Amino acid sequence: MAVPEQDPIIIVEGLTARFGDDTILEGVNLEVFPGEVLVILGESGCGKTVLMKHMIGLFKPCEGRVLVKGIDLAKASDEERHRLRMEIGVLFQSGALFGSMTLSENIGLPISEYTHLPPEIIDHVVKMKLGLVNLAGYEHHMPAELSGGMKKRAALARAMALDPSILFFDEPSSGLDPVTAAGLDFLIKEINTTMGTTMVIVTHELASIMNIAQRVIMLDKNAQGIIAEGNPHELKEHSRDPRVIAFFNRQPPKTGKGEIQNG
C-alpha cells in the first residue's frame, strides 16, 4: 500500500502550465511513490490531462520541472529519454490505437522498436498481452472493428507492451458502461498488485476512485492547482473543504455503488 518511506518515482516541482494568456496550473508540487495507485480528480477542464501530459513529457513546463526516476524530462539526453520511454506506458482518453494497423501491429510496434526480437516471438508476446486484457484471438482485428471497451483494453495492452514501471491512464472509464468500467478497474488493480506497477489515473468516476485509489489529489480550476490530497475514504469522511465534500457527495449518498464496492 502507500509507501512514504521510499523515494518518489515522479517529482513535480513548481509546475506552471500556460497556453497563451491562460494559466491552467500554477506552482503545482506533487510526488508519486513507486507501486502506488494515485488518482488525479477534478472537474472537466481543470487541467488533469495537462498535468498528466507534463508528467509524460508531452508538454514542457513553462516554469518548474518534472523528474521521472530522477531525470528531468525537459533536459534529458536522447538516450535517457529513450530509456524513460520504456518505463512509461500511457492509456490515452480516446485509446489512441493506430487506426491503420491491426491490434497485433499496434501492440507489436513498441516491442519491435525497443527490442530486436524475431517476429515470431513478438507475435507470441502480443498474444500474451492480448490475453492479459481478455482480448485473446483479436490480434487481426482493426481498431474500428472493436467496441469502446475493447478499444480501451487493447490500448491498455499496448501501453503495457514493454512492461513499464509507471502506467498513466486518462479517464479510462469514460464512455464505458458501468460493468465494463468495473472490469477495467479490476484489471488496473490486478496489474498493480501483481506487477507492482505505479499507476497514475485521471478519472472522476467515484466508484473507481473508492475502489482503486490509494491516494487522490484533487485539482481545481480556480485554484489552478491541488486543493486536496489524501486517502479517498478519509477525504470523504473528514474533509471540510466544500469542494471536496461536493465532489464526494454528488452521487446519492450511502447507496451509491462506491459504497458497495468498498466492502
Place this chain on the structure above:
Amino acid sequence: MAEPGERKNDLVQVRGERGGTIKLFLSGRIALDSISLYTEEIRKRLSDLKPKELIVDLTNIEYLDSSGALILLELEGRAKSQAIAFSFDNMPDEVHRIMGLINREALTTPSVKTEKKREYLLEEIGEASFAFYKDMRRILIFVGEILDALFHAVRNPRLVRWDDVLFYVKRAGVDGLPILSLLSLLMGLIIAFMSSLQLKQFGANIYVASLVGIAIIRELGPMMTAIIVAGRSGSAFAAEIGTMRVNEEVDALVTMGFDPTQFLAVPKVLAAMIVVPILTLYADVFGIVGGLLVGITGLDLTIHTYIQQTVNSVTLFDFASSLIKSVVFAALISGISCQRGLQVRGGAEAVGAAATSAVVSSIFLIIVADSAFAIMLYYVQWS
C-alpha cells in the same frame, strides 16, 4: 386548441381602472412561438392605463414554457423598475416550478469573454501579416525537420517504414492514374486542336507536334501532375495526420519514443518523390498521344512523322528538367501537407481546415517553384 390568432382578444384581458389597480388575465399557451403575440398584446393593453398596481392572474394558462416564464418575469422586472407594485395571482404549481428554473442573474451576467471588437483595416493587415510570418517560420522549421529526417532515412534505410512507403506509392500513384491519364490526354488534344487552327493557315501543320511536345513535357505535364497529386494525396495526407492528432495517436507515438516526422511524414514524402516523376512521365506520354490523335485525324500527319517531329523538337534536357521539377513538386506537396496535418489542434473541424489548407498551400508552392524553375532553367540552358 384553437389557433392563437383566433382567440387573440381573449388571451390577454384587462380589468381595473386607469391609474389604479389593474388585473391582467392571461390565458392560453405562452410558448416560444407565441410570446411575441403576448408581449404585443400586453403592451397595447397597458399602454395608456398607467397602473399603480399590477396583478397578473395565471389561472387560465394552458401551457407555459421557459421562454413564456421569461416574459412574465420580464414583465415583473419592468413593472418594478417603474415603481408599479406587482404580483402574480393564482399561479399554478407547474408555472411556479418553471419560473424557479430561470436564473435571472444569467440575463445580466456580462460575457466572460469580451466580444471580439471590430478591427481596423490596418490592424487586420498587421495581424494577417504576423500570422503569415509565423506560418512561414513554422514551415521553415518543418522543412529543417523533414530534411533532417530524410537525411537520417538515407543513412539508415533500415529505419524507414518501407511498407508504408509502398502503401502510399500505390495510393498516390496507381490509384491516381485514371484521372491523370484522362486529364493529360484531353490537355494534349486541346492544345493540338487550338494550335492547329492557327498553324494550319500557314501550312505549318507539322509544328503542332513540336508545340504539344514542348508544352507538355516542359510545363504542363509536371504542373498538371503536381496539381492532381496535391488535390488527391496532399489533402489525404493532411487529413490522415490531422485525424491522428485529434485522436491523440500522435501523442501516443511520441510517448512510445517515435518521432512523428520520421514516422508519419517521411514515408509519405518518400512515396511522393518516387511516384510523382513516374506519374509525370505517364502524363507526358498521354498528353503527346492526345496531340497525336489530333495530328492524324485533323492534320493529315502520319503517326511516324508526328512522333519523329516530337522527338526532334524535345531535348533530353527538357526531359531531365521535367523530372527534376516533378521531384521538387512532390517534396513540396507532401511536405506541406504533412506539416498542415501535424499542425492540427483541437477537434474534427480543424482536420477539414488542414486538408483545405494543404491543397491551397501546395498549389501556391507549385506555382512559385515553377516560376523559379522557368528562370533558372533558362539560364542553365543558355549559358
